[in-house]
Amino acid sequence: MTDTTWFNADRFGMFIHWGLYTKPAGVWKGKKIARNYSEWLQASEQIPRQEYRRLADEFNPSHFDADAWISEARSAGMRYFLITAKHHDGFCLWPTKFSDYNVVDATPFKRDILGELATACRKYGIKLGFYYSHWMDWDGTGGDVWYDEDRTGCEGAHCSEYQHPSQGEFESYWQNKCLPQIRELIQNYDPRFFWFDSWGKDSSTYMTTARQEELISLIRTHSKECLINSRINFESPSDNCDYLSMMDNCFPDRTFSKPWETSGTLNHSWAYHQLDFNWKPTEQLIKYLVGNASLGGNYQLNVGPMPDGRFEAAAIRRLREIGCWMDVNGESIYGTAASTLPTQSFGKVTMRKEKTHTTFYLHLWDISPDADIFVEGIEAKRVEAHVLESGQPVKTTITAGGIRLSIPKDIAGLNMPVIKVESYQSCGDLS
Ligand code: FHN
Secondary structure, eight states, X not given: OOOOHHHHHHOEXXXXXXXXXXXXXXXXXXXXXXXXXXXXXXXXXXXXXXXXXXXXXXXXXXXXXXXXHXXXXXXXXOOEEEEEEEOTXXXXXXXXXXXXXXXXXXXXXXXXXXXXXXXXXXXXXXXXXXXXXXXXXXXXXXXXXXXXXXXXOTTSSOOTTOOXXXXXXXXXXXIIIXXXXXXXHHHHHOOXXXXXXOXXXXXXXXXXXXXXXXXXXXXXXXXXXXXXXXXXGSSSOOTTOSBEEOSTTOOXXXXXXXXXXXXXXXXXXXXXXXXXXXXXXXXXXXXXXXXXHTXXXXXXXXXXXXXXXXXXXXXXXXXXXHHHHHHHHGGGXXXXXXXXXXXXXXXXXXXXXXXXXXXXXXXXXXXXXXXXEEEETOOOSEEEEEETTTOOBOEEEEETTEEEEEOOGGGGGSSSOEEEEEEEXXXXXXX
């Protein structure tokens, strides 16, 4: 198994969905597409392949700036970055030798997007990962398609191009596109992790144990440190995966024996959607991050850049607000572990075992300033506590079964405050 220490410590990453579907952005032939994920355009509207492929002629994001994306991620407090190298439509964001349906050979843009991002990631010390749609590939090379009998496209007909491949057809895609491209991505860009995508019983038909192990073994052969997620087969993942991926926007209420993460959206669609105004408030996004960290999990927050290559203003505002919160409270997230305390009524707890003591970070979501809270489960001979952002000391009383804290009234001016509690098992070890 590959070392997952960095993944657990980093806790927070950026996910990007970007590709040919970004320009239509959820609207096709003047109508909002049936599916709410704009990256599903081709399947949603049953667009014949040659017609969909013509979107490549228009892919020319003149404002794309890898440095700007990665520095935005960095200042939001994110420590790793993940992008759709190939999504379900089969189009590739790098100049792959194994398909000419790629950004350099098929578009007027002709720049190696992954290469530019890899350079920016190195500059900012951000780990790079690739989303790769290994099960579905709608471009007719033998990958699976989304077959939905009841769906008709814009022309009112089911497109006969979209039928499940035979095992032989899938095997040909697997050997001639999927596996060589994974090897190529490792050799060209040296990613620290892959994020494979599957769900449901159709994917299990193709993502057999043998194919999962073949893919894992290929990655292990070419990289000593590349992590692999469990959505290689969501229903029945190999034990050899390194970390678990929850379903989209699913925030569990339990811990897991492996490192884990939730990938979530800022609004509804993963890729940019011109009619999706369903933005989540910053406070909610921070709560997802903290909630997962309190259970030992990570959060990968998705951005869908616009067709010209820039992030939307609503995305930037949220990223920067999260960044401000992380600037003062980041130590309560990075390198912390799941709380071993019982569930608390005031909010969530993250913790870190230090050499001489244990630190608890109390995330106060539901409190009255100038009142007491009881933190159940902290057993200590001595505790020291202060507000993480301001340094203001907090009065503590050790009682049976926990500690009582007097919340300062000034805390009302802070947004989502965190109290740092250092708890010692003997009276004399505070130096
Ligand atoms: O179908 C995809 C979807 O477009 C998106 O990429 C998400 C990200 O988790 N995964 C699939 C649905 O779960």
